[in-house]
Amino acid sequence: MSIHGIAADGISVGLDLEVGHLAVLEVDSDGRRLSPLHKAPWVGDPEQDFPPGTAPNVRHLSGDFFCAPFGRSDADCGDPGPAPSHGWPANSAWTVLRSGPTPSGAEAVFRLDRRVCGATVEKTLRLLHGHPFVYQQHRFIGGEGAISAAHHTMVHMREGGDIAVSPKLFAETPADPLEPDPSRGRFVLAYPATTPDLHAFPLADGGTADLGRYPPGDRHEDFLTLAEAPGRPLGWTIVSRRAERDRVLVLKNPAVLPVTMLWMSNGGRDYAPWSSRHAGVLGIEDARASPLGHADSIRPNAWTARGIATAFDLADGGAIVISQVIGACAMGEGEGAVRAVSVEGDKVIVSCAGGLSRRLPFDPEFLAGQAASKLG
Template identity: 55%
Template sequence: MDTITIKAEGISVSVDLAVGHLADMVIDRDGRQLKPLHRAPWVGEPRATLPQDLPEGTVHLSGDFLCAPFSRSDVEAAPLHGWPANSAWDVVDSKATVDGWRAVFRLQRKVMGASVDKILTLRDDHPFLYQEHVFTGGSGAISVAHHPMTSMKDGGRLAFSPKRFAETPADPLEPDPSRGRFRLAYPARSADLAHFPAKDGGTMDLADYRMDQKREDFITLVEADHGGPGWTALARHAEADLVLVLKNPAELPITMLWVSNGGRDYAPWNGRHIGVLGIEDGRTAVGHAASIGDNWLKREGVATAFALGEGRDVSFRHVIGAVPLSGGEPPRELTMADGRMRLAAGGSKWEVAFDSDFLRIGRPVAG
């Protein structure tokens, strides 16, 4: 695997240049080594042992990657999640800065005629990766999403920035019981994330990741208008840490949760993709054509694509990180200001170094 690793004090990130996936992320903090990102168990297995029609993005399935479009590429021909998730990236620049490291990568292919850059920034003693993607030129419109994945040995507990509601699509990911299983109701909707309709009646708590529930589920959370950053926090029980994923809701107004816990029985999954959670912040519906056409999110006033144009740049930012956590409860409050992130859970409060200007909260978004 052709990878490049960038480093700053207390953090390193490796990029798989064949597909642009984050192959690894290591955070050294309080005498511990945290690894918040997941790699599929088949990564590195001989290609001949995997299904021949498997997209390269699934062959290399790791960490986080850019989806453009998200899901089906049914406007411009490309594999699932588009060329940014399935084809090679070049290193344009990678060097130390006065306070960390900055690297720029460029997709070898174009998307809707646009060139695509990935800009990764690490800061000394910040337990976060700061990402920006920039589309230059092109025509038409493109849906986008990040696809960070984490995994757990013994489940975990989630918390979120305020959401308007959560909704499942019309059909589950694995409707055929001979191939897999699911637990949520499809379609269904609830403004109460602790009581979402379940497949067999009753409700499920979307904040509770349980290892005894073998399932493959997908659900979209729509951000509320709260004026702050959008965030997801996952307290991983066995790992005793807190995984944090942040966005600017004006850029990426939805968060899609992909629960993959032994819910697929066919290759290469084979029931071995266990304890995985995708936290997929996006500006998208499911599929490129749906995103740029009429869809249920647009009818709710939610943007599902960026408009591209000659001489125009479109960019969006995203943050992934982790900190040690004892007690297993995620924060109920998260704020950022003056170069710090402040977290509160129960009766305890703590803070960590954070670039509080990076997400550009409150600035107008084009497209």
């Protein structure tokens, strides 16, 4: 790994330049130093033996990475050679364009060494003094055709935790599980299944699971998609980690990224490098994409039939800007389950059961400005 880091008062981040993964995020909160993001146990292990064809994003699996396209790279958009799953932004090198302190914190800008559908892709990481968030932005410049995109934020929980999300229309699993072969892995959710009740999702054995509690079962690998309720200015996912006594916050503009996919990786893959040891991991994948890959995302599909966009249009030139925010804070004594998240002035308000709340410094323009972006 080749990590490029920047820091501001109370927060630091590091990017793995070999694959563009946000491998390090550390936040000071209530006198503690929080490290909320996941790193796979094999990362940096020189003894790890990878099966032939293991993608770079799996070899370096850590923190958050940007997918373009999301999932299968099964559509030809003129780039030389096929891309691995989740595209070149998550699997190939990035170059530092500029990096250093700013009057309000620190900022680094990177450029993907490859093109995506002919587009140049740039990544900006911005930190503000005293803010517990990394403000990250990806920009497509030029290009042709259409591309799906998603973040892939990963959180590890030693003893599980609670998941709270902004209002959703429904949750849905695809037709097939990630690991259908019992000799290689296991799953617990029903496939396919759809429900508007996130607290009673159908299980493969006929029962139901509360998606607000993680994990929903033992030794399983599962995947589902949550569709954002329309008309909301802020999309959010809050993971409250029990053993770590902290909360991980992932924020987005739902007009830009209208779905959130949840990857539940809890010891449900038996083959290398997973080897049943990749457990307690939740992927929070804010996306404009079909879960079935690039080809499905750029044609009429089951999601676009519901009015949910699954791709960005590169054809008209100019730039497409996609922003997301990741942060963390300690869990205070007496704070119950998260009930709501809102933005008031220059603060994010995390409201909890029992009437307690936490006010965190926040740049309200960072996500709101996305409404003016060229979305396709």
